[in-house]
Amino acid sequence: MGKMAPMMIFADCSSSTTAHHLLPFGRSCELWPSNLIHSYRSLSCSPLPLPNPSPLSLSYRSSSSTLCSAAMATESLAKVIDGKAVAKQIREEIAAEILRMKDAIGVVPGLAVILVGDRKDSATYVRNKKKACDSVGINSYEVHLPEESTEQEVLDSISRFNDDPSVHGILVQLPLPLHMNEVKILNSVAIEKDVDGFHPLNIGRLAMRGREPLFVPCTPKGCIELLHRYGIEIRGKKAVVIGRSNIVGMPAALLLQREDATVTIVHSRTMNPEDITRQADIIISATGKANMVRGSWIKHGAVVIDVGINPVEDAKLPRGYRLVGDVCYEEAMEVASAVTxxxxxxxxMTIAMLLSNTLTSAKRAHGFR
Ligand SMILES: NC(=O)C1=CN([C@@H]2O[C@H](COP(=O)(O)OP(=O)(O)OC[C@H]3O[C@@H](n4cnc5c(N)ncnc54)[C@H](OP(=O)(O)O)[C@@H]3O)[C@@H](O)[C@H]2O)C=CC1
Ligand SMILES: Nc1nc(=O)c2c([nH]1)NC[C@@H]1CN(c3ccc(C(=O)N[C@@H](CCC(=O)O)C(=O)O)cc3)C=[N+]21
Structure with a gap:
C-alpha cells in the first residue's frame, strides 16, 4: 500500500459525474482519517453483504439498492462468494488440527506480530489477528514499538522471535514507518517462520517451476482457496490480475499460473485495462481504487475476486465511512457469475490463511503430520 498514480477515478460507480481525488494511505495517521476517506454520495452502489445462512452453499443475492439504476433493470445473477463463512469453516478445521497436535505431542503453535507506530488500521488488523489466534488456540505474542523506533529495534525483536522455539510464525505488520528499510526488515525474518510468505526466497520459489515455497502469501492464497472451495475451475482459464504489488497482485498472478491459468497482469501503466480485463474468466483486483472496475469491464459469467479495501465517506454511519472494494459490486453482480x-x-480469508500458515509451520518444526 502507499503508492498511487496521480489520477481521478470515481468513488461512486452509480455516476461518472462525481469524480473525487482518491488519496493514498498516510503513514502515521488515524484510521481512517477524514482526508483519506473517499467522498461517497448517498447514492451508493455497494450495499453491505447479506448474511449467508448456509456457510459453503452458493447463495444468490439480489441487489438491495434501489438507487443504482443499472442494478434495478434486472435481478442480480451472480453468486456471492462468502469469504466470512469459508474463513469460519477453515478456522474450525484449524482448531481441530491444533487440538490433535496438542494431544499428540503437547505443542501449541505460536504467532508473533510486530507492530510499529500508531496507524489505526494496522492496530485493528493486529487486534483481529490476535482474536483469530485465540479462537483457534494459537498462542499470540505482540510487540508494539513506537513510530520513532529505530530499524535496529525492529531487527532485534525479529531476532528474538527467530530464536524462540515457541514462536512458529513472525509477521511484521506493513506498512512500516518511512524511515525504515522494509526490504532489510522482511529479509531478516527466518524463512521457516515467514508465515506472511514475503521473504524473497519464498517468493522466488513461488515463481519457479518445480520449487515449493515454505509459505504462500496469505491474501493471494485466500483468493485461490475461495475459488477451490467454490468449485471454480482455474486450469486453462484466462485470468486477469489488476495490481502487481509484492504482497497481493504479483503473488496472486504467480499462484494462478501455478494453477494452470493463463495470466495477464494489469497495472497503472496498462493501456486499455478495460478491454484486457473483459477477456478474463477470472478477475482478481487489488489496486486500492474504490469502484474502479465497472460492470463494463467484466465478461458475462466471469468470476470476480475483489481484494480492495477502500474507505469511502458515509455520513449515515457513526464512524463516517464504510469499506468498498475495487469493483463496483452491484454492477459486477449483474454480469459476473460469482463475486466476493x-x-x-x-x-x-487473509487472516484464516495466516492461521493456516502458522499451523503448517508448527507442524513442520516438530515433524508432526
Ligand atoms: N483483503 C485483504 O486481505 C487485503 C486487502 N488489501 C487491499 O488491496 C488493495 C491493494 O493493496 P496493495 O496491493 O497493498 O496496494 P499497492 O498500492 O501496493 O498496489 C496497487 C497496485 O495497483 C495498481 N494500480 C493502481 N492504480 C491502478 C489503476 N488505475 N489501474 C490499474 N492498476 C492500478 C498499481 O500499479 P503500479 O504497480 O503500476 O503502481 C499497483 O500495482 C488495497 O485496497 C488494500 O487495502 C491489501 C492486502 C490484503
Ligand atoms: N505483514 C502484513 N501482512 C498482511 O497480510 C497485511 C499487512 N501486513 N498490512 C495490511 C494488509 C491488509 N490486510 C488485511 C487483512 C484482513 C482484512 C479484513 O479482515 N477485512 C475485513 C474488514 C475489516 C474491517 O471492517 O475493518 C473484511 O474484508 O471483511 C483486511 C485487510 C492484511 N495486510
Missing part, C-alpha cells in the same frame, strides 16, 4: 463482497470476502 467487501467486507466479508477476501479479508477474512
Amino acid at each position: 463482497p467487501v467486507p466479508g470476502g477476501v479479508g477474512p
Whole structure:
C-alpha cells in the first residue's frame, strides 16, 4: 500500500459525474482519517453483504439498492462468494488440527506480530489477528514499538522471535514507518517462520517451476482457496490480475499460473485495462481504487475476486465511512457469475490463511503430520 498514480477515478460507480481525488494511505495517521476517506454520495452502489445462512452453499443475492439504476433493470445473477463463512469453516478445521497436535505431542503453535507506530488500521488488523489466534488456540505474542523506533529495534525483536522455539510464525505488520528499510526488515525474518510468505526466497520459489515455497502469501492464497472451495475451475482459464504489488497482485498472478491459468497482469501503466480485463474468466483486483472496475469491464459469467479495501465517506454511519472494494459490486453482480463482497470476502480469508500458515509451520518444526 502507499503508492498511487496521480489520477481521478470515481468513488461512486452509480455516476461518472462525481469524480473525487482518491488519496493514498498516510503513514502515521488515524484510521481512517477524514482526508483519506473517499467522498461517497448517498447514492451508493455497494450495499453491505447479506448474511449467508448456509456457510459453503452458493447463495444468490439480489441487489438491495434501489438507487443504482443499472442494478434495478434486472435481478442480480451472480453468486456471492462468502469469504466470512469459508474463513469460519477453515478456522474450525484449524482448531481441530491444533487440538490433535496438542494431544499428540503437547505443542501449541505460536504467532508473533510486530507492530510499529500508531496507524489505526494496522492496530485493528493486529487486534483481529490476535482474536483469530485465540479462537483457534494459537498462542499470540505482540510487540508494539513506537513510530520513532529505530530499524535496529525492529531487527532485534525479529531476532528474538527467530530464536524462540515457541514462536512458529513472525509477521511484521506493513506498512512500516518511512524511515525504515522494509526490504532489510522482511529479509531478516527466518524463512521457516515467514508465515506472511514475503521473504524473497519464498517468493522466488513461488515463481519457479518445480520449487515449493515454505509459505504462500496469505491474501493471494485466500483468493485461490475461495475459488477451490467454490468449485471454480482455474486450469486453462484466462485470468486477469489488476495490481502487481509484492504482497497481493504479483503473488496472486504467480499462484494462478501455478494453477494452470493463463495470466495477464494489469497495472497503472496498462493501456486499455478495460478491454484486457473483459477477456478474463477470472478477475482478481487489488489496486486500492474504490469502484474502479465497472460492470463494463467484466465478461458475462466471469468470476470476480475483489481484494480492495477502500474507505469511502458515509455520513449515515457513526464512524463516517464504510469499506468498498475495487469493483463496483452491484454492477459486477449483474454480469459476473460469482463475486466476493467487501467486507466479508477476501479479508477474512487473509487472516484464516495466516492461521493456516502458522499451523503448517508448527507442524513442520516438530515433524508432526
Ligand atoms: N483483503 C485483504 O486481505 C487485503 C486487502 N488489501 C487491499 O488491496 C488493495 C491493494 O493493496 P496493495 O496491493 O497493498 O496496494 P499497492 O498500492 O501496493 O498496489 C496497487 C497496485 O495497483 C495498481 N494500480 C493502481 N492504480 C491502478 C489503476 N488505475 N489501474 C490499474 N492498476 C492500478 C498499481 O500499479 P503500479 O504497480 O503500476 O503502481 C499497483 O500495482 C488495497 O485496497 C488494500 O487495502 C491489501 C492486502 C490484503
Ligand atoms: N505483514 C502484513 N501482512 C498482511 O497480510 C497485511 C499487512 N501486513 N498490512 C495490511 C494488509 C491488509 N490486510 C488485511 C487483512 C484482513 C482484512 C479484513 O479482515 N477485512 C475485513 C474488514 C475489516 C474491517 O471492517 O475493518 C473484511 O474484508 O471483511 C483486511 C485487510 C492484511 N495486510
